[in-house]
Amino acid sequence: MQRMSYDTAYTGAEARERSTARILAQTMFLVAVAIGFLVAGTAIGRDIDESTARIFSFVGFGMLVVTWFVGALRYGPVGIGWLCGLSLAIGIGLGPVIGYLAEVDPGAVTTAAGLTALTVLGMAAVGFVLDKDTVGWMKPLSFVVLGAVAVSLGGLVFGGLGELSPVISLVILVASALLILVDFNYIRKHATEDDVVWLATGIFVSIVNIFLSLLNLTGD
Numbered sequence: 001m002q003r004m005s006y007d008t009a010y011t012g013a014e015a016r017e018r019s020t021a022r023i024l025a026q027t028m029f030l031v032a033v034a035i036g037f038l039v040a041g042t043a044i045g046r047d048i049d050e051s052t053a054r055i056f057s058f059v060g061f062g063m064l065v066v067t068w069f070v071g072a073l074r075y076g077p078v079g080i081g082w083l084c085g086l087s088l089a090i091g092i093g094l095g096p097v098i099g100y101l102a103e104v105d106p107g108a109v110t111t112a113a114g115l116t117a118l119t120v121l122g123m124a125a126v127g128f129v130l131d132k133d134t135v136g137w138m139k140p141l142s143f144v145v146l147g148a149v150a151v152s153l154g155g156l157v158f159g160g161l162g163e164l165s166p167v168i169s170l171v172i173l174v175a176s177a178l179l180i181l182v183d184f185n186y187i188r189k190h191a192t193e194d195d196v197v198w199l200a201t202g203i204f205v206s207i208v209n210i211f212l213s214l215l216n217l218t219g220d
Contacts (some may be wrong), residue, residue: 019192020187020188020191022193023187023191023192023193023195023196024187026193026196027187027191027196027199027200027203028200028203030080030083030196030197030200030204031200031203031204031207033080033083033084034083034084034086034087034200034201034204035087035204035207037084037087037088037091038087038088038090038091038094038204038208039091040088040091041056041087041088041089041090041091041092041093041094041095042091042092042094042095042098042099043091043095044088044091044092044095045091045092045093045094045095045096045099046095046096046098046099047095047096047099048092048095048096049096050096053092053093053094053095053096053097054093055093056089056090056092056093057089057090057093057094058093059089059093060086060087060089060090060093061090061149061150063082063085063086063089064086064201064205065146067082067086067198067201074197074198074201075194075197075198076197079197079198079201080197083197083200083201083204086201087204090208094212101215108215108218109215111214111218112211112212112214112215112218113211115214115218116207116210116211116214119177119180119210119214120180120206120207120210123177123178123180123181123184124180124181124184125184126181127180127181127182127183127184127185127188128184128185128187128188130181130185132185133185133189134181134182134185134186135182135185135186135189135190137178137182138179138182138183138186141175141178141179141182142179142202144171144175145172145175145176145179145205145206145209148168148171148172148175149172149209151168152168152172165216166216166217169212169213169216169217170213170217172209172210172212172213173209173210173213173214173217176205176206176207176209176210176213177206177210179202179206180203180206180207180210183199183202183203183206186199187199
């Protein structure tokens with residue numbers, strides 16, 4: 001009986017590890033797809049005017065907010081399609097800015113991209129190996145990021161944030177990096193295949209926020 005209990009426990013742990021690896025792979029595949037749509041959007045929006053770009057930025061932000069309240073947009077094929085549309089809208093909104101910086105200060109874009117990759121990898125690794133369950137951090141951090149991004153978008157409408165700009169960027173950077181940690185910790189401890197789409201959405205948005213914050217803090 002003791003031998004059977006040990007074998008059962010071992011089999012259960014092994015199955016959980018395989019499930020976690022599958023969920024992680026599916027989530028990161030969707031993140032890569034979302035980044036692909038983002039890049040395509042920046043190419044499409046490269047030459048649009050500033051007012052049109054702002055509209056697309058607000059559309060992307062609005063789609064993200066709607067995702068929080070409409071459960072059907074966080075699962076399955078509908079959720080995947082919504083994530084792709086959201087990513088494309090954000091990319092088009094960023095198109096003129098990224099296009100301009102790529103021409104006049106390509107080093108800033110490269111630096112921000114490299115630091116983003118290092119930040120994401122580091123926080124993901126910490127979150128995945130951390131024994132502490134950080135799920136309780138998810139909602140407060142999400143509200144911090146949402147509020148800071150809303151302030152940033154408001155700055156676009158009312159003429160900028162002035163001296164607050166680096167402060168807001170730093171807040172978004174730190175909170176988004178911590179959300180990466182929380183998301184990967186959640187994948188290890190709680191996630192099922194029903195969580196893949198909304199986890200991919202959260203990780204994608206955090207990556208974009210980290211990149212833009214670093215671009216603002218390190219660029220001119």
